[in-house]
Amino acid sequence: MRKTLALAVAAATVVTALVPGTSQAESSNELKWGACPADVSPGIPVPPGMQCTTLKVPLDYRNPSGRKIDIAVSRLASKKPDQRRGVLLVNPGGPSAGLGYPATLVAAKLPQSVLDSYDVIGFDPRGIGHSTPVTCDLTAEQQLYGNIPPYAKSAADVAKRAADVQQIAKQCWSSKTSALLPHISTANTARDMDQIRSALGEAKASYLGASWGTHLGAVYTTLFPERSDRIVLDSNLPPGGWDYPSERLWSQGVEDRLPDFAAYLAANFREYGLGRTPAQVTTKYHQLAARLDKKPVVAPDATYDGAMLRLITFAYLYGAAQMPVLAELWKSLDANQPPPPPPGSATSVAEGADQLISGRYAIICNDSRWPTSVQTYQRAVAVDRVRYPLFGAAGANIQPCAYWPDAPEAPVRVSDNGPANVLMVQNLRDPATPLAAAQQMRQALGRRATMVTADEGGHGVYLFGRNRCANYPVTTFLTTGVRPAHDYACSAAAAPR
Template sequence: MRKTLSLAAVVTAAAGLVAAPGVSAAAAPKPEVQWVACPTDVALPGLECGKLQLPLDYRKPEGRRTEVTISRLASKSPEKRKGILLTNPGGPAEGLTFPFYLKALGMPQSVLDAYDVIGMDPRGLGYSSPSTCDMTEEQMADGSVPPYANNSAEVRQRADEVKKIAEQCLRSSSAGELPYNTTANIARDLDSVRAALGEKKASFLGYSYGSYLGSVYATLFPKTSDRVVIDSNLPKGGWDVEGGRLMGRGVEDTFPDFAKWAAAHPEYNLGTTPQQVRAKFFDLAARLDKKPSVEGTDGRLFRFGTFFALYVTGDAAFSGLAASWKAYDTGQPQPPQEFPETPRVQALLAGRLNVMCGDSAWPSSVRTYERNVEIDRIRHPMFGAAAASIQPCAFWPKPVERQVLPSERGPRNVLLVQNERDPATPLVGAQSTRRAFGDRAAMITVDQGGHGAYLIGKNKCANDKVTEYLLGGQRPNDVKCAAETG
């Protein structure tokens, strides 16, 4: 389990709210791609890399620039090629290798023939003008999902910690860029990439945080966005304070799949019924809160590890989680954890904070988070007191632009794909986005757990319907895909 691979975090400086949804990439000088050799860790078969110099603030198209790096997995069938497919893996995180990853996941050759698949490190991340918050290793270890708060005192303690992170971000060498590293501007960057590649329209495929990016892209650019597929969907407001709280609901939705599996595998001694397995969760969390395990891991890390393990379902994933629980239960060491290199984690977490905090205004009162934690500890007892706790965004200046929400205005070109049980982006959030788009959107709901449906969940019904839409452009109506076994 990689604690740093949770969902998102974010940043915002400057003052007053300025509405700028009508700002178009076309208002800026025509962008150009400078094709360059891919960085060593991105140099994968078939990938090309390029850089663009784009406006830091699209309201000032002739002003300061920011560098954005893209990748391209080009179609090798000119006679079948339809255009470009912009992609985003979520996070917010680096995306240069994502086209190659989609191919490795089994993206149909027909889709690879139809599109040049485009990856991008969003502004502030990876090789695109990376951000920093000068975080210590201890600060980075907490990732972008708050630790479980057992009481209000722990929320206040966490508030002191994240206030320091916010102050570091706003004093850092990249602080001048923070107000503009937002989802709205990343969407404008996507349209700039489209223009630079000489395409009249662009299709889009995004997962998790990328679902909100796709929503904003389709809202700001209804005339130049073609087929938009968004998977594992955040609610209509993206990763704002309420979107983050939904992870508590997501764990409650997804955990019964694991509980049923563990009850059917007595070799782990976690219980013989799903109810007993659930009781074991609370027993282990309480024991670890009082007395950390032999590795020094406590109840907070146990809860987070369970949350993160539920991202993937199936025998292999569940057996790993069950083995971890058994080690906790018997006082044995946990398997070694792998973490990305420190410099990349620094940029990843700082870049996430840029986006999260810059997209919307978060409550600034610590008492609000204390109250949210108390409510969600009861409402979603497994993980609610983590998901609802305080983030550095509470100590951010107001965003420079109003939050962009999905709009009903535009073509009927948005297709949501959503697992019924997802620990990070639960179904209720996807339903909120679906309603916000109105007739513009339809949703494929898949009877399976885990984070990620298209290509990731291996459900043939969902995979076929998304592929058919990307190829033929005929968006299906709302539909449910049944669970598949075997």
């Protein structure tokens, strides 16, 4: 359960001409489509006609004729050849496996007009899932918080965490996959995307990415502007991706989002008894975290202390559908009772925890330079614990990246060089990628982008939100190429979220 809980929380982030274009005839010889793996989309039906394959790509794009690795690719082909525009590469964020993401989008009611216009292409990023994986040989204890640091109550907590993550970094670089690690990055994943495009015989690729997938999409269209067709970025990271400043923004995101959950609990006081007003609910959160720090609720297979409460709350603020689950968890812990198991914690996902968490560490640590001084993190935690009391001392805590060797490539700088073909959509109250992050990405993309904001809470706008005003321009842009002429804001949907 400890591993399963961590994965349930986690589930609820320059070379421009490396690969010549290919013709459709050539691509048919390169990719051999067949049935997808049985675990391609746990809990979600695989749409009829969805197929999978494996593509060989260079491990090191500086040596394209050298060692190759596997990239797992899926395709849900358009059934309307007369309406088909091309390919739409999709990514769910994470970084996580995306091979089954076309199935997720179909389940989320991706409009038929989009399905008719494109072959929808999913893939597992290098290092993760059915692509060539990496491992840090993580123990169950090291997997407990996934890739999110625990809430630090003191400088001593940061120092203890520093020792723990130094050991994780050491394990990563002494593992059997250590030779792969320098090459597991967002930039190389973007190059893998261009290999997919080329193997499919397409001159250009459209793209729909969420969360960390916005950084991937921004890097792709920066590296390959002339091969980018229609680019949609949903719930945006800053242009630097998942780096230390981005992690500290989680704290602002929780401050923005928790009032929505507090209002939900206050409106349902008779059911949950956790406060009659949002202010009382927020006070309850702090009281409950403090009490659990002194006396955790211990279940046979999990321990719930204040740090775990804060982590689960952060993850379950992602969507309105998760609010009743989070409310029941708070209610149980308030009564000193073990909460019910989190839903959707598939064993197959839990079994892949090590390589998922390891792959994420490799990507985020290679993508940017992290502070190396423990004192830097201790000072930041002290500041953010006061400035953002809900989650600040977690978002500012130290990661294994502090002990990671320098990557062989400098980070890609997202810029406004390229066609004006990017549409951004963003909720105002997103716990993981708050508005401040999207505003930074918008500024970096400059004239290339238009941004639509929605007066909503939660992580994910297109399909996973209920704001028709924000959903409409995405479908319109993907199917017609017509993009809003300027940034605009959508008011809240009629049904509260």
